[in-house]
Amino acid sequence: WNRLDATTQPVAHDTAPGDLSQWWLGLDDPLLAELVNEALQASPDLRSAQARLRAARASRTVAAAARFPSVTASGSGSRSQSSEEVGSGDTRTFFSAGFDASWELDVFGGVRRGVEAAEADLEASMARLENTRVSLAAEVASNYVEVRAQQILIGIAHANLDAQSETLQLTDWRAQAGLVSIQDVEQARANREQTRALIPALETSLAAAEHALDLLLGRAPGTLHGRLAAAADLPVVPQQIAVGIPADTLR
Secondary structure (H helix, E strand, C coil), rough: CCCEEECCCCCCCCCCCCCCCCHHHHHCHHHHHHHHHHHHHHHHHHHHHHHHHHHHHHHHCCCCCCCCEEEEEEEEEEEEEEECCCCCCCCCEEEEEEEEEEEEHHHHHHHHHHHHHHHHHHHHHHHHHHHHHHHHHHHHHHHHHHHHHHHHHHHHHHHHHHHHHHHHHHHHHHHCCCCHHHHHHHHHHHHHHHHHHHHHHHHHHHHHHHHHHHHHHCCCCCHHHHHHHHCCCCCCCEEEEECCCCHHHHH
């Protein structure tokens, strides 16, 4: 942090945006923003964290209810008719109702401690939800950058391969003219083949990064290939990344 060059590197400024809850929007990459939003909507982990948050809120409500009076009420009704053969044949209707209320004085603070514990569990669930959200967005962005980086490296490798093929052809012509030795030709050929051998490994890394993105978005591997096929530049980090001190960025 303290070694950043203010003229060339991102630095902290008082005028920088203070809300980093959607930091990926600052990278100015529409496709990345789409992928992060889709992941946040589709992630099972995030839905589980949201479910735990709802459960914690319900537990807090139950714990807080113990501080108030408990009221119960009941009612019933019945109707009977005696047989005309053995009785008068009269019909009788009976009704009954009950009401009860109770309240336990929290002398020793047990109810208060229970409410405090439930509130702490709620805050912990909220923190876990935010942690899951932050981690998911970071994983999507990291794999997206990996996709773009591998595409750039593959493009460079193909450009190098074309250049080395031309160099090999020129070296071969010079060898035929007696200007260079056959060793120079074989060296140029080895350089070209080393570059050619590098390309499949880069393509494998690209496919792995794409598949990781698919899984983060809850998709089958290969689903996003069409959207990612067109190579693009790496996302650009904004010049103003935070407000104040490093702790503000961490928050």
